[in-house]
Amino acid sequence: MKLMRIGAPGAEQPVVRVADDDHRDLRPVTRDIDAAFLAGGGLDRVRQAVETGTLPRLDVTGARIGAPVARPGAVLCIGMNYAAHAAESGAAPPEQPVLFYKSPNTVVGPQDTVLIPRGSQRTDWEVELAVVLAHRARYLDSPDEAAALVAGYAISNDLSERSFQLDVSGGQWSKGKSCETFNPMGPWLVTPDEVGDPQALRLRSWVNGEARQDSSTADMIFGVHFLIYHLSQYLVLEPGDVVNTGTPQGVALSGRFPYLRPGDVVETAIDGLGQQRSTCAAVAS
Template structure:
């Protein structure tokens, strides 16, 4: 299944995307894709609705695509999780996952504008595989347990302001948590529709020029391991979002470095998870 949300920011309604690419309105059946929905077996209930989608209202083409999950309790990010990206950043491949957080209010829709922050010098792009947690997870006993705690996968655009992140002292969070810095979607694909999450092609273009070409097979720490690992330090709540790192090709790693500016247009995609498009504007 492909979970979507639609409507004005902060008032999104839930839906499903059919195999024909039609958005169907499920707001008469449930409120939103949030912690309560996932913890109460919502995905199983959705599966029962698949055969009756034709009878549900169709979402008009001009209605905004929202992030496909409600505002998550946590947005957890993994740094330097691609060996080739660590190399371009001039940093060693980590021996344990590098964990940092983004503000949960950074999550916006896949086609919303990206706001270049005031006083920004180095706003950068990062296409990432997102993991959506399907039920609360705490102290998982093994990596093999993790799969049953994953609801699905999505594109997560981990926009970053490198000057804020790396040159202003303190933790990375202030370079990661600017408004609009995490477009998500266009949909969450449930695990049963992903043949091999460890082998998905990824790409990102800026103004029609290819910047990132990668594959999840070069991840240092794979999705199941990340869920297991994180559960040793914190309770992962249903609906939480994990951004799993980016392949090479970010602006910071170029010679000379290249960063986003107002009017730039970004397109990014991950195999089986659709495509995002954003335009940069002044905050």
């Protein structure tokens, strides 16, 4: 299934995309796609409603698309999880997953405006596979156990202001990761049965129509299920939490491309998960 949320920020309504031209209103099933919905067996209820044909059709033409999950409790991010990206960043591949956090209010829709922060000189893009939890993950026994806890997958653009992240960080990265609008997400939350193997997905990004990143989740150093298992040994992941699993090579930090400026258009895509298109603008004074 492909779940999505449409409407103005803060007033999105839940939708299931049955086919390209067939969207169904999920309000008979849930008020939103959020932690309570996921933890309470919401995906099974949606699947049953789709199978029985009880959901009304919905015309989504021209509607704003919001992030596919209402504001998550946590956005956990894995740094340098592709060897080639670690190399272009000037670092050795990590021996353990590198964890940092983004503020949950960075999560916006896949076509929303990206705001270049005040004082920014080095705003960068990062296409990433995002994993959304359906159930609590706490002290898991194995990566195999993690698979059953996944609600679905989505595209994240883990935008970064490198000067904030690296030059004035104080040793942590979150300053450069938590600027407003710095996590476009969606358009869909795609359930695992439609995704198949999460380690066999092509990821791509473009800036102003020019190719930047083109890789596969097969190149991850630490796979999706291992990451959830690993994180559960150190923290508790809750339903609705988002895990951004790292970005491949091809970002501006490599020195091969210019950083983002107002007016630039960033597009990201992952096989089976759709595509994003965000226009950059200067933050209002």
